[in-house]
Amino acid sequence: MEEKLKQLLTDKPAVEDKDISTLFKIFQIEPSTSQRSICLQLESAKDVKGTVQLICSNATGDHFFVDLLIAQFSNRNNSEFVSFVSKTANKPSMRAVCQRISSIMEKCRKDEDRKLESRVVLLVSLIASCSSLRISNDESRQWVSFLANKTNTDDVSLKIALATILASPNLMLDQVSFRDEKIGKSLSSFFSYLHSLIQKPEYAPLSNVMILIYVHLVTDNAEDLSILLSNILGHKVPKTLSKQPFVKELYIANAINQQDVAQKAANINITKRLNATMSGYLPVHCICAMLHWRSFSKYSTSINEWVKTQMLECHTPIHPIVPHLLENFASSCIPSETYPHFNQSIDEQFFQEIFSGEIFDDSRLVIRILSLAFLIAFTFKLDSSSNKEGGTIKTPKAYSQSLWKSIPIRYLLIVADMRHSDFQHIRLMLQRYLVLSLPHLLPEQIHFDSFKGQTTHIFTRGKRNVVPVSEFGCALEDATNGHGFFKLSKLTDLLLNLTIQSQMPHFENILQAMTVSLDEERWPRALVEKLVLLWERFDSVLPRRLHEDTIRLWLKSSQASQIPNLDDRDNDFIISHTPLILFRADSRVFKSPPHLKCFCRLLSFYLAASRDANYLKLTRAIAYNTKSEMAEKEELLRSFIGTQRLAVVQVFIELCDGNPKDIPNLEEIQQILCSQIHQFFIADTHLPKLVHFNMYPLRLIPVIVKKVPSTxxxxxxxxxxxxxxxxxxxxxxxxxxxxxxxxxxxxxxxxxxxxxxxxxxxxxxxxxxxxxxxxxxxxxxxxxxxxxxxxxxxxxxxxxxxxxxxxxxxxxxxxxxxxxxxxxxxxxxxxxxxxxxxxxxxxxx
CATH class of the missing domain: 1.25.40 (Serine Threonine Protein Phosphatase 5, Tetratricopeptide repeat)
Structure with missing residues (x-):
């Protein structure tokens, strides 16, 4: 019989009808030979039409038929069988395959064969991807009903069935022009069944898939939906979302709602070691979209812990979705008239721990840059929110001044710029919000020069040339007590030749030295200038802390105009009273050229900070003022800024006055002050006229005209x-x-x-x-x-x-x-x- 079978299948180029009858009789006598025979026929690629008849006949078992077709359609690019049945000219063959599948579906329902049922679901997902598939209305209802089986409890099978329904618009009639009621009832019932299943913890994988599907459907993200369905089904799924409006509507209405998504999305696993090399749709994309919809705040679902954990798991190069995640989360933490509910922000203790310790610790660089991006976005949105101006809506608490003081803003921005490939996506967000709210903190070329020639991968372990902080402190104390400057000068020279990473531990000592060295008659000028160079270096790392601590020391000096309760005043107090409060510093500052240079940098910093703070208030006023009122406020602000500059220039001109016998460095002091006046005149073209309209002593006119080119x-x-x-x-x-x-x-x-x-x-x-x-x-x-x-x-x-x-x-x-x-x-x-x-x-x- 084996020889007879081989002769029928291999000796002829095509199997004739009488041979097919003979094969049927052989298969009935020995069913086990049917599988070998059909496989042999498919391998020989002869007479596919006859093979289709054999496959679809009752001579082949249901399990074999399903497994065989799964194998063929899984390898459709190399399958002569799939190529044959997919052709329009061979519709009868495809019809025969579909009819056999329909009959197997009926048997599965009667016999409750769960294993075969799962395999049929997989087969339907494969065959439904054929563009040539055309089934009748009755078959469409039967197949959809089979996929939408409410007795199926297998997690994998359910995901495949759901993906097949969403990926196969040709299983149903045109959904745009016609909606079949029976199919609608089947799908509604099936989606409701899935909704009940995902309430159980054992169906968490199914729940995650359904959440992602929901997000893609709501956002009309056909591309990522097709990728998700392709990953589930194991073959490429085209963009079919536009052809599935009926299924989309039923899914959103019955399968899962926004509240379910919010509550379950908060428990989605984060992506470990998230970076830009990862492709595809990740959980962070889902969270980002839901933050944009304000789903978590709407249903009082806490998401801040998830965001914190994901931030800690971010690595370089930064993934492009991370800036959107941080920005959307920051927006969702600020209430508005449209969205009165808001998410709980990340607690300040978390950021204090992030920014504590070694400033140049490379292991914390990523989380610090991400933390800065969130903080600057959140603070800008909070400060520019109209609710902060005495509104009825409760607003979240701003982060403290002490936290901002501890953040090395310029250093982080410089590193993000120097390592452009690692931080290119988050860098744009940082720069945008800094320009909007704190442009005075943006690094300039002089700040980049502090890191020139140094590795951007900070803090290399191993031996380094260092100046012990304790030793430098003892030398400073000796110099202060009049025991000589030799040791301090030597250590200062060594410190100047080190990298800024080695200089930063001496921050407090240098600030103290900048105060005690005001006694210029006793301190060597060369040593003071070296201390100033170190002070300027720190401006590239911690500008706010540097300027605030320096001006506080100078304001506390015995030769300064005393300010009541200075220790209880925060940085906002200094900003709001700039520039007049700064001129109450130690009077010796204005007689020492090195210290005066530092003072001018301090003054420029706080004038810019004052300007930025007032512009933020103006931004907030846009929400509740008319256009004419805003124009008036803008004019008032420009006048206020001009008045500040006018006051500064007039004080600078007064400081230029004096007797060279009483002030040995008067010429140099005049040059420093006139350089600053020149910058003010360039920045405000109306200022020169205002200054000279107010006048000043005639004896100072030659000084100003000669040393201020812009006059x-x-x-x-x-x-x-x-x-x-x-x-x-x-x-x-x-x-x-x-x-x-x-x-x-x-x-x-x-x-x-x-x-x-x-x-x-x-x-x-x-x-x-x-x-x-x-x-x-x-x-x-x-x-x-x-x-x-x-x-x-x-x-x-x-x-x-x-x-x-x-x-x-x-x-x-x-x-x-x-x-x-x-x-x-x-x-x-x-x-x-x-x-x-x-x-x-x-x-x-």
Whole structure:
């Protein structure tokens, strides 16, 4: 019989109808040979049509039929059988396969063969992926009903059945134009059955899958849904979401709701060692979407522990979903009118532990950068929230000033920038929120230079050249007590040659040294400058702590203007009272050039912090103010910032005044202060005019004009300064214009002299009074200089001086006594003019 079977199957290119009848008889006599025979026929790839007839006949067992088709459809790319039945021309063969599957489904239901039933579910998932599959309405209802079996309790089989329903729109009629009621009832009942199962802990894997499916359906994420279904079914599933509106609607309504998703998603396992090399849809994607919907806060489900744990499991390179997770979580922690409920934020103790210990510990670098990203996003959203302005909605508590003080913000930003490939995704979020809320903390090139040439993988274990903190502290104490500076100078030189990682442990000692070294007469200038270099290095790591601690030490000094309860004031107090409170620091700071440089950096830092804090308040005001009110507030804020800068510049100009004999470093101090004034003038183009409209001592005009290059802009504002009847301002303007022309011999400067000439002509042509005499007393020397500087106006100014002398002589007759006349302003003016005329050329005849 074996020989007869082999002859029928191999000797002919096609199996004829009479041969098929013979094969049926052989299979009935020996059923065991049917499996070998059909496998042999499939391997030979001859007469697939006849093989289909044999497979679909009752001569083959149900288990064999199902297993055989699973094997063929699982390897569909290399299967002649699948290729044959999938062709449109071979519809009868596909119909025969479908009819045999339908009959097996009926037997499974009657016999309750769970093993065979699970295999049929898998087969249906495979065959349903064929685009050529066309089944009748009755078969569609039967197959969907079979997949939606409410007696099935196998976790894997249920996931396959669910995935098959979602991945196979061709199992049902067009869902867009027609919805079959029977199929709808079957699916609704099945989804409700799944909903009841996932309440049990043993169905946690099924629950996780259903949560992910729910998220994809709600967000219309067809791409990730097809990937998820492909992973479940073991073969590629195309994007079919748009063809399944009926199934989507029934699933969302019956399988799982948002409250279930929120409660169960909080228990989803985190992704271990999450990084950018991981692809596909991860649990963090699901949590991120649900945070965006505010599902957890809506149903009072705690999610902060999950977020904390996932943050701790993040590694480099940072996964691109992590910034979205942190931002969505930060948003969900802030209530609003639309969303009054909010998630509990991460407790402050967690962040205090994260930022405690060694600053340059590379093992904590990732979690610290992620923590900073969350903190800056949460704080900005809280500070800019309209609810904070006395609203009725309860708001979460802000993180303390002590926590912010401990965060090495600039260092973390610098590392994120230097290791761009590791932190490229989180870096963008950090920069965005820092620009919005704390731009004064963004690192500049000078801060990057502190790490130039050093490895970004911080803190390498092993031997390092270090200066012991205790030894440096003892040397500082000896120097403070007058026991010499040799040891401290030597240790400072060693410390300057080390990396910033080795310098940071000396933070407190350097701050203390910056205070005791104010006694400049006793401390060597070279040593103080080295201490300043170390102080500036720390600005690249802990800017806020550095500036706050330094200004507190200087404000507590015995030579400072005492501030009540300074220790009880937080950083907000300093910011809100900047700049005036900073000028109450130790007066010796303003007489020591190295310390004055540090003070200028402190002042710039706090002015920027004050500006940023006020802009945040303005952002919060947008929610409850009209456009015209906002425009008014913006104008007021600009005026306030301008007033702050004006006050600073005026104080700086006052500090430029003094006697070089009393202040040996006056020239250097003036240069430092004028450099700062120059920066202020560049930042605010209206400021130079305001400063000079308010005026300052005439003796300081040469200093300001020579050392502040941006004062040349005042040449175009001479007309505004001259207008009005203010005598002091006219004197100030003419003296100022003389200095400007001395330094900037440009056409607009010479044109401005015409205005001065016209003014003097107007005044001298009217009644001459004491005010005119005082004016000429103060500007005669300036006019003499203008004669030498401007040949275009020399003759006119010389004539003005001669006319003034004659008028002064005439006014001497008004005095009742010779004694009064000799001490009169007119006599002083005549004597001054005579001295000036000796040095000037004669007026031509």
């Amino acid at each position: 040349h802009v005042l040449i175009n504002s001479i007309n505004e300064l001259l207008t009005g009847g203010n005598l002091e301002r006219r004197i100030f303007t003419i003296v100022l214009m003389t200095e400007l022309l001395e330094n900037y011999k440009i056409p607009p400067a010479f044109a401005a002299l015409t205005l001065i000439s016209d003014l003097l002509d107007t005044l001298i042509s009217n009644i001459i009074n004491e005010e005119f005499i005082i004016l000429m007393l103060n500007i005669t020397n300036s006019l003499a200089r203008l004669i030498m500087l401007s040949p275009f106006h020399a003759e006119h100014f010389l004539a003005t001086i001669y006319r003034t002398r004659k008028l002064a002589l005439n006014r001497l007759a008004l005095y009742t006594s010779y004694t009064k006349a000799r001490i009169s302003p007119e006599q002083k003016l005549i004597e001054m003019i005579d001295k000036v005329l000796e040095k000037l050329p004669k007026l031509p005849e």
